Amino acid sequence: MKSIMNRSAGKESRRDFLRTTGAIAGSLSVAQTAPAARAAKAGAVRVKERLALYGGPKTVTHPQTDTHRWPLYGEEEEKAVAELLRRPNYKPNDILEEEWKAKFTVPFARAYCNGTSALMTIFFSLSEDLPRGSEILVPSYTAWATVAPMWLFGLVPVFVDVNPRTINFDLDDAKRRLTRNTKALIPVHWFGLPCDMDQICDWANEKGLIVVEDACHAHGASLKGKFMGNWGRMAAFSFQTTKTLPAIEGGMGNYQNREDFERATAFSDYAKPISLPADSAYRKYQGSGFGPKLRMHPVSAVLARCQLRKLDAIGAVLAKNVKRLNDRILQLPGLYAQPCRPDAKRVYYADNMLLLDEKEAGMSREMCVKALQAEGVKVSAFNYTLQHKLALYTESRWHHKITIPELPGSEQVMRSTIAQPLITTDQPELVDQYAAAFEKVWAHRTELGKA
Numbered sequence: 001m002k003s004i005m006n007r008s009a010g011k012e013s014r015r016d017f018l019r020t021t022g023a024i025a026g027s028l029s030v031a032q033t034a035p036a037a038r039a040a041k042a043g044a045v046r047v048k049e050r051l052a053l054y055g056g057p058k059t060v061t062h063p064q065t066d067t068h069r070w071p072l073y074g075e076e077e078e079k080a081v082a083e084l085l086r087r088p089n090y091k092p093n094d095i096l097e098e099e100w101k102a103k104f105t106v107p108f109a110r111a112y113c114n115g116t117s118a119l120m121t122i123f124f125s126l127s128e129d130l131p132r133g134s135e136i137l138v139p140s141y142t143a144w145a146t147v148a149p150m151w152l153f154g155l156v157p158v159f160v161d162v163n164p165r166t167i168n169f170d171l172d173d174a175k176r177r178l179t180r181n182t183k184a185l186i187p188v189h190w191f192g193l194p195c196d197m198d199q200i201c202d203w204a205n206e207k208g209l210i211v212v213e214d215a216c217h218a219h220g221a222s223l224k225g226k227f228m229g230n231w232g233r234m235a236a237f238s239f240q241t242t243k244t245l246p247a248i249e250g251g252m253g254n255y256q257n258r259e260d261f262e263r264a265t266a267f268s269d270y271a272k273p274i275s276l277p278a279d280s281a282y283r284k285y286q287g288s289g290f291g292p293k294l295r296m297h298p299v300s301a302v303l304a305r306c307q308l309r310k311l312d313a314i315g316a317v318l319a320k321n322v323k324r325l326n327d328r329i330l331q332l333p334g335l336y337a338q339p340c341r342p343d344a345k346r347v348y349y350a351d352n353m354l355l356l357d358e359k360e361a362g363m364s365r366e367m368c369v370k371a372l373q374a375e376g377v378k379v380s381a382f383n384y385t386l387q388h389k390l391a392l393y394t395e396s397r398w399h400h401k402i403t404i405p406e407l408p409g410s411e412q413v414m415r416s417t418i419a420q421p422l423i424t425t426d427q428p429e430l431v432d433q434y435a436a437a438f439e440k441v442w443a444h445r446t447e448l449g450k451a
């Protein structure tokens with residue numbers, strides 16, 4: 001396997017890797033803390049034991065019944081839903097929008113039935129700025145929803161690589177793919193790690209490109225103190241069950257200007273234009289909208305309101321668990337996490353995304369995952385569908401001509417990612433056992449490398 005550290009340049013050391021990505025000063029500091037060092041010492045006895053894969057004792061003995069429970073709903077959510085059932089109404093949608101705007105200091109926001117709908121409204125809002133055939137720079141390493149709705153509006157995705165370290169939008173690759181028809185770009189903050197929006201927006205401004213954010217994984221993340229979802233002209237969030245702010249199904253659109261918001265409103269709900277100011281050019285579409293009906297279900301709105309109140313507290317537990325684990329396991333050769341810039345605050349969505357450099361680790365991802373699973377660690381080799389390989393883009397009947405690109409960074413991420421589902425409650429003993437299991441597997445990596 002090509003080393004994830006050696007994509008284009010010569011061999012980089014682990015230290016170079018960390019320096020170039022800013023991780024030393026970031027939340028994933030490699031400086032071993034005193035408790036981590038003590039725990040590592042305690043685990044030193046265990047690492048010598050036979051691997052559980054080959055009949056040795058399992059490292060993780062702590063019960064894992066409730067470890068990855070998600071969403072974290074409780075009495076508050078039950079009460080709020082029951083209240084709505086007693087008096088069904090749509091008011092929770094309006095209240096949620098107001099609370100969202102206040103929390104994230106966004107001028108205009110609209111609640112939708114999911115993140116896909118939020119993205120559709122964005123493409124509609126842009127439909128008079130972006131003539132059919134306009135090209136949009138977008139990662140292929142993303143969910144269908146970032147890209148697929150473009151075809152409804154005659155927009156052409158130009159697939160951009162991701163950086164194999166951050167798994168985020170590769171600006172240098174985007175620059176190479178710029179043409180006369182490029183009109184916009186959509187970075188995706190992958191698994192809650194902010195893209196370099198300062199650099200991306202500077203370049204987009206210089207080239208006159210519209211920036212839209214897919215912030216479906218990034219509720220509450222920020223860069224330079226500015227929330228993700230406020231860097232682009234518009235942004236989409238998902239509240240689907242697995243997301244950082246789960247409402248079973250749901251989404252939110254952020255709009256920095258009134259015109260985009262009013263267009264999105266008229267597009268998404270035939271009954272909402274009447275709520276726009278008297279001088280709005282979109283009020284007259286009351287009664288018809290533009291076809292779709294995409295408003296949020298009020299049950300989702302009440303769930304989202306409860307979860308919004310707890311977003312920071314729950315996020316802090318997720319981050320604490322990841323930090324406690326990663327502070328130890330990122331010392332192991334060939335194991336990396338998405339590096340977070342010191343001026344960014346990332347959030348965590350679903351998994352602690354780890355990257356394995358097989359060459360440096362001296363074992364394959366397959367054997368590493370098998371050995372960790374046998375020790376009782378919940379991990380999997382993570383494979384994501386690259387959008388550009390799907391029929392919607394490879395068949396010419398659905399789209400203006402799409403160029404099917406070489407995306408080595410995305411392919412590299414596909415080969416190297418190990419996903420460790422987030423531990424969602426405060427369980428330091430379990431986290432320490434996970435760390436000890438990684439250390440044990442690494443202590444046997446020569447043996448695993450030969451398997």
Ligand SMILES: Cc1ncc(COP(=O)(O)O)c(C=O)c1O
Nearest residue numbers: 114115116143145216238239240
């Ligand atoms: C990056 C990204 N964008 C958009 C979406 C679509 O959101 P939803 O499932 O709420 O429609 C998802 C959902 O998984 C996603 O991961």
